Amino acid sequence: MKKIEIIIRPEKLDTLKKILAKNDYGGLTVMSAMGCGHQKGFDKPEFQELGLEANLLPKLYVMTVVWDEDLEEIITEIVEKLSTGNVGDGKIFISDIEDVVRIRTGERGEKTL
């Protein structure tokens, strides 16, 4: 299983939800976030060069755990549908998940996704 943490422009949530829904997972977690990337939250190079404190911009943080075999298709579709070509489109972090426990029943493993 893979955890994908996706940081997106807030207005892209519906598009992302549709991509994930199509891939048959019920579960996802969404949090409001503030963040910056390479440009430190300034889209103009003259501001970046001033060495100002980072300017945090509103983003959404979406976390979902998926089966290994679906990962690449999901990533490809996210990049295809969420890229505007402008800085600040967001980022995807991918990591391994060792196990999952459904609290209601104590069941474990990827069938609980």
Ligand SMILES: Nc1ncnc2c1ncn2[C@@H]1O[C@H](COP(=O)(O)OP(=O)(O)OP(=O)(O)O)[C@@H](O)[C@H]1O
């Ligand atoms: N290295 C990082 N660690 C943690 N969060 C990050 C990192 N890079 C980006 N983020 C998060 O992703 C959001 C969007 O980042 P952003 O798309 O600006 O990345 P970037 O590397 O600057 O790419 P681009 O050049 O396309 O803007 C940030 O506001 C921040 O919340």
Ligand SMILES: [Mg+2]
């Ligand atoms: Mg950026």
